[in-house]
Amino acid sequence: MNREFQLIDRLTKKLPPVSKRVLLGIGDDAAVLKPSSGKTLLTVDCLVEGIHFDFSFCEPEEIGAKAMAVNASDIVAMGGKPIAALISLGVSSAVSEETLERLYQGLADHSKTHSIDVVGGNITSSPERVMISISLLGECSLEPVSRSGAKPGDVVFLSGPVGEAAAGLFLLKTKGQEARTLFPKLTTHYLTPKIAVDFVNVLNRVNKVSSLIDISDGLSSELWHLAESSKVGFFIEEDKIPVSQELSEAAAKFRQNLRNWQFSGGEDYELLGTIAPSDWPLLKKEAEGHGFILSEIGRVVPLERGLKLQDRSGKEIPLEATGWNHLSFSERD
Amino acid sequence: MNREFQLIDRLTKKLPPVSKRVLLGIGDDAAVLKPSSGKTLLTVDCLVEGIHFDFSFCEPEEIGAKAMAVNASDIVAMGGKPIAALISLGVSSAVSEETLERLYQGLADHSKTHSIDVVGGNITSSPERVMISISLLGECSLEPVSRSGAKPGDVVFLSGPVGEAAAGLFLLKTKGQEARTLFPKLTTHYLTPKIAVDFVNVLNRVNKVSSLIDISDGLSSELWHLAESSKVGFFIEEDKIPVSQELSEAAAKFRQNLRNWQFSGGEDYELLGTIAPSDWPLLKKEAEGHGFILSEIGRVVPLERGLKLQDRSGKEIPLEATGWNHLSFSERD
Numbered sequence: 001m002n003r004e005f006q007l008i009d010r011l012t013k014k015l016p017p018v019s020k021r022v023l024l025g026i027g028d029d030a031a032v033l034k035p036s037s038g039k040t041l042l043t044v045d046c047l048v049e050g051i052h053f054d055f056s057f058c059e060p061e062e063i064g065a066k067a068m069a070v071n072a073s074d075i076v077a078m079g080g081k082p083i084a085a086l087i088s089l090g091v092s093s094a095v096s097e098e099t100l101e102r103l104y105q106g107l108a109d110h111s112k113t114h115s116i117d118v119v120g121g122n123i124t125s126s127p128e129r130v131m132i133s134i135s136l137l138g139e140c141s142l143e144p145v146s147r148s149g150a151k152p153g154d155v156v157f158l159s160g161p162v163g164e165a166a167a168g169l170f171l172l173k174t175k176g177q178e179a180r181t182l183f184p185k186l187t188t189h190y191l192t193p194k195i196a197v198d199f200v201n202v203l204n205r206v207n208k209v210s211s212l213i214d215i216s217d218g219l220s221s222e223l224w225h226l227a228e229s230s231k232v233g234f235f236i237e238e239d240k241i242p243v244s245q246e247l248s249e250a251a252a253k254f255r256q257n258l259r260n261w262q263f264s265g266g267e268d269y270e271l272l273g274t275i276a277p278s279d280w281p282l283l284k285k286e287a288e289g290h291g292f293i294l295s296e297i298g299r300v301v302p303l304e305r306g307l308k309l310q311d312r313s314g315k316e317i318p319l320e321a322t323g324w325n326h327l328s329f330s331e332r333d
Numbered sequence: 334m335n336r337e338f339q340l341i342d343r344l345t346k347k348l349p350p351v352s353k354r355v356l357l358g359i360g361d362d363a364a365v366l367k368p369s370s371g372k373t374l375l376t377v378d379c380l381v382e383g384i385h386f387d388f389s390f391c392e393p394e395e396i397g398a399k400a401m402a403v404n405a406s407d408i409v410a411m412g413g414k415p416i417a418a419l420i421s422l423g424v425s426s427a428v429s430e431e432t433l434e435r436l437y438q439g440l441a442d443h444s445k446t447h448s449i450d451v452v453g454g455n456i457t458s459s460p461e462r463v464m465i466s467i468s469l470l471g472e473c474s475l476e477p478v479s480r481s482g483a484k485p486g487d488v489v490f491l492s493g494p495v496g497e498a499a500a501g502l503f504l505l506k507t508k509g510q511e512a513r514t515l516f517p518k519l520t521t522h523y524l525t526p527k528i529a530v531d532f533v534n535v536l537n538r539v540n541k542v543s544s545l546i547d548i549s550d551g552l553s554s555e556l557w558h559l560a561e562s563s564k565v566g567f568f569i570e571e572d573k574i575p576v577s578q579e580l581s582e583a584a585a586k587f588r589q590n591l592r593n594w595q596f597s598g599g600e601d602y603e604l605l606g607t608i609a610p611s612d613w614p615l616l617k618k619e620a621e622g623h624g625f626i627l628s629e630i631g632r633v634v635p636l637e638r639g640l641k642l643q644d645r646s647g648k649e650i651p652l653e654a655t656g657w658n659h660l661s662f663s664e665r666d
């Protein structure tokens with residue numbers, strides 16, 4: 001058995017047993033799953049060392065867990081349930097096998113938490129950087145909630161504070177490991193974001209959400225995505241956006257722009273959605289029953305009104321798509 | 334619209350329209366597909382610049398087409414039909430956008446040829462190397478053919494010559510572009526391998542193949558995979574392995590070891606399988622009717638007899654798993 005197969009063997013041993021849905025798991029040319037009952041959802045996301053994560057301030061288990069979580073979030077944002085995962089790993093020779101095993105442990109643990117079957121994978125050499133590309137298969141028994149159904153007049157809601165992950169990342173970069181004890185909520189939000197996996201249960205009760213998206217690139221970018229897909233504008237009220245005490249404190253203490261964290265930070269993985277005003281009270285109530293505190297942060301407006309933010313002083317300013325750019329063409333830009 | 338979205342937009346415009354099976358394609362959090370009728374197959378594979386492909390002697394279109402092909406081959410080797418693809422692209426800043434567009438054109442063209450819907454993708458920065466990770470969803474209406482059903486006495490068959498891709502790669506590396514005109518068959522086999530996508534139609538007629546695998550790592554490695562999964566040994570006769578005239582000529586002309594190319598070369602993407610002797614004549618006949626020339630290259634033997642090769646002189650030698658190692662831990666090995 002050569003080195004590749006030995007490593008694959010050690011890593012796959014960390015994975016929890018698969019569910020009965022899986023007829024044939026890892027170890028053949030392809031995995032075999034029972035036919036799905038609902039519609040099939042498919043998504044892929046890739047995390048690259050030095051771009052999306054950094055071993056200098058993230059534990060390998062945290063990186064693994066987050067890689068699985070951010071993908072699950074995309075399935076959740078369609079109103080679906082993640083089912084099965086394929087893990088494509090690029091392995092840098094600068095990273096020890098112990099680190100890779102711990103990273104895989106994080107992937108395994110997080111897949112277990114959310115009942116995701118890891119059914120296949122691939123390990124290849126990536127000499128300079130570790131890369132983790134995860135593809136997820138999800139299932140959706142209801143009508144999937146796309147980005148394109150927002151209508152003028154709809155309530156815009158958010159499932160939690162935004163900007164915490166960006167603040168957590170800033171703190172880890174500037175204060176190192178100390179940040180974890182100084183601002184545990186913010187660093188945890190960045191390192192191991194909590195995904196709204198159970199939101200599908202809310203949608204099962206109130207299946208009237210007109211559009212839904214998860215905040216990966218930043219609130220302003222996601223509003224632009226919804227605007228482009230739904231062909232609408234947005235009127236957002238800054239003072240309605242939930243802010244945690246830790247976030248305010250961190251912004252004040254380190255003289256950082258709170259709004260910048262909230263709108264351009266990204267990696268929050270909260271849900272941003274829209275719903276008709278008549279259905280909003282019921283959604284809010286059902287969500288509370290499932291542990292989600294939804295906040296109304298503004299309204300959908302006609303396309304021609306564009307995207308506007310009413311700041312805390314009452315002034316209207318244009319909302320730009322200032323989210324995180326995944327490509328850093330630094331040599332050319 | 335930032336640079337990432339501009340590039341995604343230009344690349345996705347190259348993709349052919351999706352089929353009716355796709356309810357929601359690229360552009361939302363996840364793609365939505367109609368429920369599948371048969372069993373679901375899932376596989377992922379990743380190609381890395383400098384490890385699996387080289388822009389110095391491969392055209393970008395060829396790299397794209399091959400990336401899609403090698404994944405489709407894994408679905409075919411289960412007895413399935415590839416349906417939908419997710420493309421995760423790592424983009425090096427050293428590679429021009431024109432090159433990326435041509436690579437994507439190859440992906441698009443090959444997906445069209447095999448009626449594969451590209452339903453999602455992801456583009457991230459990979460500063461040093463281009464990486465192409467493709468996940469494929471397939472469908473299987475019959476019982477999938479795994480690696481574990483080979484039984485002592487079974488005929489071992491091969492769908493075509495092996496070693497041609499390895500010879501093609503050797504020629505491209507040593508003779509550069511000239512190799513394409515000197516040995517077009519060999520270089521084509523390496524650059525744009527033909528995948529046995531229609532073999533599923535043969536299986537639909539003769540659904541008795543006991544094990545099946547595609548030759549990606551090399552004939553000896555694949556025989557070891559089947560041996561380990563099926564808990565059997567193999568007796569392979571070297572003179573029964575089909576050899577093309579070009580392959581013999583190239584080995585003679587460049588004083589290369591033909592057996593080494595055949596057994597350790599890899600990237601042939603021919604099918605290697607086993608079937609009971611009583612079913613073999615019918616399989617061979619039906620395959621011929623669908624354009625596949627299957628060759629009997631040996632027999633499955635009991636586990637304790639191990640893996641043996643009878644060479645051209647009639648001598649029995651042990652067959653080692655000398656296939657290609659995808660990981661090159663050169664710094665440590």
